[in-house]
Amino acid sequence: MSQMSRPDTEAGSGATTFTWPHEDTMRVPYQVYTDPDLYALEQRRIFQGPTWNFLCLEAEIPNGGDYKATFVGDAPVVVVRKMDGGISAVLNRCAHKGAVLCFKLHGSIREFNCVYHNWVYDLDGKLQGVAFRRGVGGKGGLTADFNQDDHNLRALRIETYRGLVFGTFSEKTPPFRAYLGDELIRCIERVFIKPLKVLGYHSQVLPNNWKLYAENNKDSYHASLLHVFHNTFGVVRPNMGGGIKISADGWHHLSYTERTALNDDATGREKVRSLKEQYSLADPSVMEHKPELGDAVTNSIQTVFPTLVIQQILNALAVRQLVPRGPERSELFWTVLGFEDDDDETVQLRLRANNLVGPAGFISMEDGCVGGFVQRAAKADPSAETIMPMGGRGIEPSEGSRVTEAAVRGFWKGWRECMGV
Amino acid sequence: MDSGRDGASVWGFDNTMAKKMTVLPLTDSMVMTARITAFMAEYVHAIDADRLEDWPEFFTEDAVYQVRTRENYDRGLPLSVMSCRGRGMLSDRISALRTANVFEPHVYCHVIGAVRLLECGERRARTESNFQVIRTMVDGSMSIFACGRSLDTFSVSDEALQLSERIVVLDSRQIDTLLVIPL
Numbered sequence: 160m161s162q163m164s165r166p167d168t169e170a171g172s173g174a175t176t177f178t179w180p181h182e183d184t185m186r187v188p189y190q191v192y193t194d195p196d197l198y199a200l201e202q203r204r205i206f207q208g209p210t211w212n213f214l215c216l217e218a219e220i221p222n223g224g225d226y227k228a229t230f231v232g233d234a235p236v237v238v239v240r241k242m243d244g245g246i247s248a249v250l251n252r253c254a255h256k257g258a259v260l261c262f263k264l265h266g267s268i269r270e271f272n273c274v275y276h277n278w279v280y281d282l283d284g285k286l287q288g289v290a291f292r293r294g295v296g297g298k299g300g301l302t303a304d305f306n307q308d309d310h311n312l313r314a315l316r317i318e319t320y321r322g323l324v325f326g327t328f329s330e331k332t333p334p335f336r337a338y339l340g341d342e343l344i345r346c347i348e349r350v351f352i353k354p355l356k357v358l359g360y361h362s363q364v365l366p367n368n369w370k371l372y373a374e375n376n377k378d379s380y381h382a383s384l385l386h387v388f389h390n391t392f393g394v395v396r397p398n399m400g401g402g403i404k405i406s407a408d409g410w411h412h413l414s415y416t417e418r419t420a421l422n423d424d425a426t427g428r429e430k431v432r433s434l435k436e437q438y439s440l441a442d443p444s445v446m447e448h449k450p451e452l453g454d455a456v457t458n459s460i461q462t463v464f465p466t467l468v469i470q471q472i473l474n475a476l477a478v479r480q481l482v483p484r485g486p487e488r489s490e491l492f493w494t495v496l497g498f499e500d501d502d503d504e505t506v507q508l509r510l511r512a513n514n515l516v517g518p519a520g521f522i523s524m525e526d527g528c529v530g531g532f533v534q535r536a537a538k539a540d541p542s543a544e545t546i547m548p549m550g551g552r553g554i555e556p557s558e559g560s561r562v563t564e565a566a567v568r569g570f571w572k573g574w575r576e577c578m579g580v
Numbered sequence: 581m582d583s584g585r586d587g588a589s590v591w592g593f594d595n596t597m598a599k600k601m602t603v604l605p606l607t608d609s610m611v612m613t614a615r616i617t618a619f620m621a622e623y624v625h626a627i628d629a630d631r632l633e634d635w636p637e638f639f640t641e642d643a644v645y646q647v648r649t650r651e652n653y654d655r656g657l658p659l660s661v662m663s664c665r666g667r668g669m670l671s672d673r674i675s676a677l678r679t680a681n682v683f684e685p686h687v688y689c690h691v692i693g694a695v696r697l698l699e700c701g702e703r704r705a706r707t708e709s710n711f712q713v714i715r716t717m718v719d720g721s722m723s724i725f726a727c728g729r730s731l732d733t734f735s736v737s738d739e740a741l742q743l744s745e746r747i748v749v750l751d752s753r754q755i756d757t758l759l760v761i762p763l
Contacts, residue, residue, distance in 0.1 A: 264651075359652040359659020364756045387680040441675075442668030490754070495659045510663055518755035519647070519662040525682045527758035 175200055179580050184571035185552045186544040189537035192368040198486040205465050205577045206232025207328040211338050213467040213480050214238040214248055214324045218355045224267045230482045237261045238324060241282045248326040249284035249312035284312030321351035339463060340406040346413045346461050349452055350471050354499040358509060363491040363518040367530030369483040372491060375526050376460060376468050377570050379403060379414040379561035380549050385529060388521045402558040409554040409569025410464035414561055418455045445514045448473040464573045475512035487534055493517055590697045612700045616707055619741045624690035627762060635762060636670035640735050644745045645670060647763055649753045661759055673762060683760050685718040705734045713763060726763055727751050
């Protein structure tokens with residue numbers, strides 16, 4: 160039995176008269192970053208709609224009863240390893256009064272037990288018992304027509320892929336492999352070649368609508384321009400080899416850079432702000448790279464619509480999970496990874512490279528503030544529009560150049576299809 | 581995990597004993613605490629006054645500097661938000677901040693709690709102290725940006741103190757927007 164209204168059928172909340180003002184997605188109205196009704200509609204049509212949402216890593220819940228609390232959009236979700244080794248995920252909300260069931264970030268349980276009135280559910284979310292169901296001393300108790308089977312926790316469908324656990328609230332979501340497409344599935348396989356180990360967590364509070372960060376990740380045009388550290392120290396230059404892969408439906412993408420085509424001629428270095436300032440690192444060991452994935456790719460950023468980023472920057476591996484926190488805020492959860500069989504030297508290499516990314520990352524800290532710059536200006540005139548003409552009007556992939564906004568246009572195509580606007 | 585970090589201070593306070601001050605001669609502990617307190621005042625003043633080029637000078641040549649979250653620290657997870665080994669990496673943080681990284685101008689006001697002396701040797705001292713940092717943005721908005729404790733190890737000589745290790749443990753797992761100025 161569902162605890163939540165079905166998507167799209169609920170009257171009154173999140174209703175919108177919004178219509179997309181153009182045929183294509185080369186222009187985006189600022190309203191989408193500020194409108195609370197659109198935000199409410201996104202919860203139902205995107206996060207509880209036909210999308211696969213990252214929940215956790217299998218490595219985080221290795222033993223029966225291990226759980227991790229997370230979010231799918233605004234919805235609190237708990238994902239748990241069952242005693243038979245399977246994984247389930249449920250809305251982290253008691254069917255009785257709606258209290259959060261697991262209020263720690265992680266832990267181990269035998270059943271879901273609500274602290275408020277001691278309603279108990281098994282690890283699939285099936286209601287097992289209600290305190291004082293027959294009352295006390297023959298008085299009180301549940302109404303005669305209370306059917307326990309009607310009050311289970313709302314469960315998500317689960318799929319795991321290469322150690323990543325995804326969940327969806329919708330019956331319409333296609334299988335994960337079909338959702339992502341073969342080409343981008345192979346990109347996940349490229350990175351997650353062995354069992355994973357978590358090296359740590361942190362989160363970054365972003366002063367902007369979640370979509371501005373989603374766009375930022377799909378926007379490979381900005382990388383060499385905003386992130387000056389990139390250019391100066393040679394992690395990424397516009398003339399390095401690489402390209403953009405985009406799923407056929409436009410929803411997902413991968414941007415990558417490889418060392419093979421690196422040269423230092425003027426074409427790649429001109430008109431890049433950083434090059435006015437020449438400086439060198441006193442200790443370049445943060446840039447050290449030990450290729451481990453069978454190719455020369457130095458930088459690979461993959462998105463899974465709507466809110467997952469899979470990152471390989473040198474030897475810094477991570478998943479970034481974006482959680483909306485209202486129309487004008489979001490929170491980015493970084494789970495930083497290594498492989499289970501890493502030796503100590505490799506762990507140290509990864510930890511050094513992690514200075515490049517995260518909330519204090521040499522090449523990624525700017526992503527924390529630049530969304531806020533757009534958010535602040537968006538308020539002024541919600542009917543005005545951004546424009547993204549770089550690399551065409553459509554969602555064509557690009558080999559050899561990352562100077563394109565095609566993947567961002569693809570994101571908006573996915574957003575419109577989910578939202579029905 | 582750095583077990584022992586949270587043990588009794590050299591003043592003799594711990595969780596199980598009545599308050600005594602018998603572990604070290606009083607004067608040695610007092611002198612060291614006073615020296616370190618003065619050092620920490622200079623350290624945070626350099627940061628808060630934007631004399632960031634001086635910041636690496638507070639450390640030994642091969643010092644370790646880490647900003648970690650309490651969650652990672654308590655779970656024994658090695659990730660830092662910011663991690664430097666050696667003065668070169670410390671000065672790289674400052675040169676990147678000055679010339680490469682893009683962020684809105686802001687300043688810190690560090691407020692340090694009492695310095696708790698954990699070890700007081702001839703050549704080495706260790707302390708733990710609580711801190712908070714209030715961040716003021718260029719538009720005037722203020723917030724408590726960071727709160728936690730620093731676990732500091734000093735190289736001691738007659739002439740000077742230097743940090744050989746500074747681990748800043750943040751109580752929160754969240755960083756608001758970005759961390760660029762060191763703590």
